[in-house]
Amino acid sequence: MSIYNPIDWAGVDDPWDGVTVNLEALHTIVCEVFRIPAAQCGPPVAIGLHHRKNYASVYSFQLPLRKVVARLVAPIKPLFKTEGEVAAMDFVRGRTSLPIPKVFAYCSEANNPVGVEWLLMEHVPGVEIGEAWDSLTFPQKRRLALDIVDIYDQLSRLKADGIGSIYHNTVAADDAVLLTKSSMSMSHNSSGTRRWAPLSSESLRLLKGLCKRSVKDGYNLGPLNEISLLKYELAVPSPSQTPPTFSSEDYFKLIAYNGNPPTRSDYDLPTREKFVELFHRIYNLYPTSQVLGPSSDSANFRFSHGDLHEGNIFIDPTTGAITGIIDWEAAGFRPLWTSLYGVGWFDEDSHRFISTAGGDDPAPSNFADDTPEDTKLRAFFRRELYRRNPDLFASFLGGIEMRAVMSAAADDPRPIGESDIFLRDYHDMGCWNVDRRGPFPWNMHAWLLKRLEFDAIERVSGENTISNISLI
Template structure:
């Protein structure tokens, strides 16, 4: 009997955000049976490996000398489209770039199977997360790694698409280039957002995409207002009305920044928006062995590709912190003491603040190297970065407004723009 589209998924409203919850577990026997069928062997062992926001990962092993695999079982946050989009993206990257991503052996974008959820069976990539290795790498190794990431980004820039959305392979012709389809994005499927009657892509332009996003924000703030009115909470009613006002200001400003009529559709490129230390795997020499977690990755506007990779996008710190200027590690801080926390790093006896400031200093230097590398590999990169800054500010203001963050300062920024001034959004937020 077919399952309901989002069966197995519930949402826990924490007050700050919605957290996806598994209402039932994947069928472990079904995972074993499926792996045996796809690997063509009965010699299969399956063990729990890790869990992400929307997935449970299982390590699949078959004999001592055979490669290992990952069975990635997904919650139906965006049924069919999320799984198919990730598979299409991974296969495109393996065909058209040398970015090290997992090979997909098999997948099922339906929950009507013995596992009970959508799944992807993929290659288990070698290496450990850059998060665990960063402090042990030399300055030269870190610089070389950043140059490699710039090389990956440059390859993506050389494969543009038409329109905005998650890649969808609809052609029956082998080797035919996939095209952007419906956008798979947390903002669009989070909680009740999945059921909103809004355009979901593919979008012809940034204007159309952000217009849909701001419709979601209007819906959220209107819901907050109604709930506050029902509870007769005047302060919350006022907050919701203010949020609605700021959102409507952004909607009014939108067509002045992004043209509503675009022909041909706006150019876009694949963009990994969560390129954190945890999603980059490296070997003992600090060389990249894999880029992972390509779910919800889409073809996004060209101007967005000028954003700094997430692991480099930290606060600016121009002066190198002096190690002896920081206190020693306290008993409550995570250190390399062999505790139960697998994510704990060795603080080498120093206060955690030292390592935070050191990371900020290092990434400040490495951002310059990244931009230099991008300019060398992409003629016109510097001009594209300059032209994209204001667009990035508007998009960030829209996202912050949707989440209800810093609304008064966003309103201040919008007022300045409407008066013909163009301060950087972060300067206003931090001012």
């Protein structure tokens, strides 16, 4: 019988349940924003991963001179996730040469005619990396490797003194400064992002209260919109539970505990505490490193996409050139080592270290299936990463163990998650080198016995709970 603790699964099965989207109202808004008659705007066409359990539904509209995309946002972490995504796109587009789609208009409050929060932005041409990879030539793959290095390099040069998502500051958030729908101009040369309607006084109060720390040039640091903190299967911590942090260890705790104060149950919290203990010991193995250890926090935190995988990068399938980077909802400032793991084929983490997705055989493959061409391409990617930015290279190779531990710490509780299995495999496979690091941080055998005892108690408690419910 599977162990099931209803406290661990406090969210909803699907965030779109109970949500009614008015696509006719969306069509009207598109016509209003671009000042065209309804007859010149095509109907909404669903694109991308338009299915259940998705954080956004995406539609395209064909206009006379262009195609535009409407991203409808699931009601998870209302206001802050949308405000953070728009600010991140504005911030990166204004400070790098990366191909970030322009947001023409947006609404971060669900009480609008569409029925959900939404963004209206440029259409990104091309296809996802994974769709075109097998058809690319070796020179095209090399070009893509250079472009991915460039993404990481440009983002890493954006720094802050804390960890958190980015927001337009409280002055820019005031409706006296941001233009509203009544004064927008959507000409091709217009700049800046516009709110479709003024924010409510309550939303302004929340933004001003939780996004106080200035970053630079009209932006503030605010609540973190980490992907692992947006799991709707779990309790999604409120913005006040995911505030900016100012050390890697505090950031790790925020991830492991699913917010501060923690939202993990009494059943699950002891496992997360072990991950915090393990991370503390690993992190302090690098006392003088400017990239991996405590000293790296003083070097400032770097901007990252937060969810940079092959589905969020579009390329030209004929040349391999990157045409757009999308889905910036989890973007923000983080320790450099957390996000630099490559993209798609260039993501080496599962090859080089165990993970919670290891299945029956958690051992990494160590590139056993590489062809000679693969070996050359991998060497080229690493060499260019080092040539462009040695700190990036050190984070890419040296940060893998901490990334794996953090990913496992963020996993769901059992019976779905495999965090306990990760800890056991980590110990049994000798990932903690006793000869070089000293004794393992705790007695793993005793810990696993404790977990078994706890599981038995929880199983009986769960059965009693189910029996009591059936009698009601």
